[in-house]
Each structure stands twice: as C-alpha cells, then as structure tokens.
Amino acid sequence: MSAPARPQSIAHLERLIAALTARGLVSEAELAARQASTDRASPEVGARMVARAWLDPEWRALMLRDGAAAAEQMGVSMAGAPPLGVLEDTPTLHHLVVCTLCSCYPRAVLGYPPSWYKSFEYRSRAVREPRAVLAEWGTTLPPGTRLRVVDSTADYRWMVLPLRPAGTEGWSEDRLAALVTRDALVGVALPQVPTALAAE
Amino acid sequence: MTEARFAPGDRVRVRYDWPEQRPQPNGLPSAHIRTPHYLRGRLGTVQAVLGSFANPEDLAFARPAPKRALYHVLFDQPPIWNEGAPGDSLLVEIFEHWLEPLESQEQAA
C-alpha cells in the first residue's frame, strides 16, 4: 500500500505543478504553506479533547453536541473543514471508525491518516469482521460490549470518545491525554494505563 | 435548511438501486454514489438528522448541487453478511434520496 511513488509519477506531478504555476494558479509558497498547516494537525489535539471530556462534563456535552466547536476551542481552525462528530463509548458500547468508500478521516484533530486506515484490507474488513480486525491490534472488548462500526461515507468526520480507563483517578489532563493514542481515537485500541504506572 | 422527511426512530429501507451499473457510453462512470453497496435494500433505523449538505452525486460532476438531508442510520450488523456478533451494529451517513419509509413499502407489498 505505501510503496514509494514511481519516478515517473513524481516527474508527472512536477510537470503538472509547473503548468499550473505558469498560469498563476498555484505557487510554491502556497504549496509549502498548505503542507505546513496540514503537518501541524496531530492526534494530540484529539487526545487533549478526550482528556478534557473525562474531567469536565460541560466540555464533554459541548464536544458531543458540536465537535467542530470543541475543536475550535482547542485552537484548531475548522474553517472549511467538514463537521466533526464525536462518538461516545459507554461501558456496553464501543465505536470503530472506517471509511469503506475512500479514506474520510478527521484530519483536523488527528492529522494525516496512517497507511493502514487507507488500506483495502482495513476498509473492507472493518465492517464485516470488525472483531477480527480489533484482535489484530490486540484489542478485545470486555464481555457484553456491543461494537458499533461507523462507516464514514459523507459529510461528517468522526472520532471516538473512549472510556476513561480505571486506575486514573486524580490524574491531570496532561497525564490523561498521554494515554489517548491515535488508535484509540479511531477505535482500534482502548486507552491503557501502562502496567508500570498502574502499580504506583 | 432542507426539511427533513425522517425523524430519529423512523424505520427506513435503503433503496435497492445500482446507478453505478449504468456507465456512460465511453465506459466511464455515470454516477458517484456515497451509499455503500452492502446497504442497498437493507432495513435500518434513523438515529440522527445530521443536517443538509450539497448532493455529492451532483458535486462529483460539477453540476448545481441542491442540498439534501443527511441522516445517521443504524443497521444490525450480523444479517448483512450472516456473520458477526449479536448486538453489533453499523452506523452510516445516508442521504434522504436513498431512503424509503418502511411502512408505506410494506403497505404497498
């Protein structure tokens, strides 16, 4: 999937950009600026949103009502971005996000999608055998948990608000945010307290 | 905002239609569909009205794109492939023109 682009494709891209540049339609400065702003988005934003939701019920309500407004409060510019939906896990319901038709992903709060999210295997299997896919991440849902797979097909982008793990009572927002991985925000993993910390 | 025909809790059926099977004479696709193949003809329940958005089927061909109501529709997962765990589900964004009310269909049948 993530084989490097072929030299002829790289050359083709440069010819296309040259043709567009010659017409004044794009510039190297615009490309650099756009790439820099895309590079700045990272799962740390989503992780901070989740940690805050674990601590602050009002924030949690805002995030569930209007994810984009919550992201804006985190300093993310959502202008021109698709609406952001937040999927609330409960002790009996776990969410998993996939886009079977392409690779829709909440880039504003998670950054670039990883290669596996865009792979044919993940896109195809997450809807049909989601528990087998979770098992490949070493994720087993507690007994009695129903799994809800969210196929991101249209205008929203979706992130998961996972359950706060046990053993984190009294933790600060920063410390909680460090538990929330990109995988947990997609739903292939659950936030885990490292065993060394849990023993403290 | 476009008036939404369905409300949360409504039972709906996804249209059993395959526009992608009708390509242009030159063989290129004549349609761009955001309703996954595995849901065509399936029964679900409207979970939420997500708003109204320009119809991607028009946007894809740079045509004027009227807004359409968009729903989050919940489906039981196991019946779709006859596998999976009971209680597991699929939640998918589907535009209104792909949904039919279940009651009127059943009355017609």
Place this chain on the structure above:
Amino acid sequence: MSDVEPTPAIHDIGGLSRFRCTPVEHDEAPPDAFGKRVDALRQILAQKKMMTVDELRRGIEAIPEEEYFSLTYYERWLTSITSLLIEKGVVTPEELK
C-alpha cells in the same frame, strides 16, 4: 441481498470477500514527500474552487481496474487531479508529456 447481487464499483469495497482474513498491515507511515505535495495541491485546488473532493473521488473511481490496483494511494489522487484539470481545460495533455 442474494448471490446475484451486482458487482460494486471499484472503490466500494466494504465487506468484499477478496479481502477476508487478509491481515491489515500495521503501516503507520505518514505520507512521503510526494504524497504530501499531492495532498497540498489538492487542498489548494479545492480552496480555489477548481475542483471538489467529490470530483476527485469520481476521477479516482474512473481509473481502470488494472491501473487502480497498481497505483499507490497518492498516485491515484494525482491521476484523478490530472484527468479533471484536462477535462476542465485548465491544462492540456501535451504539456504534461
């Protein structure tokens, strides 16, 4: 719904039997320099109302099957962007050769 169900379009791969039980390769790599450049170009073209994301997808879906599966992710994007810009008369095939 039955064995005679029509074949889905090339991109519409949810639940397809051909990918059953094939492990998901846990490739965490972000896009390479080529991918990031294509990505930035697409965003600029969208911002300038020169193409929508839905047109990009339509262009990807129009790639012939053999080519579709031999291209990398961002090569498919570039193929689609190129076809769309030619279709719209923004660039000519000759100057890209």
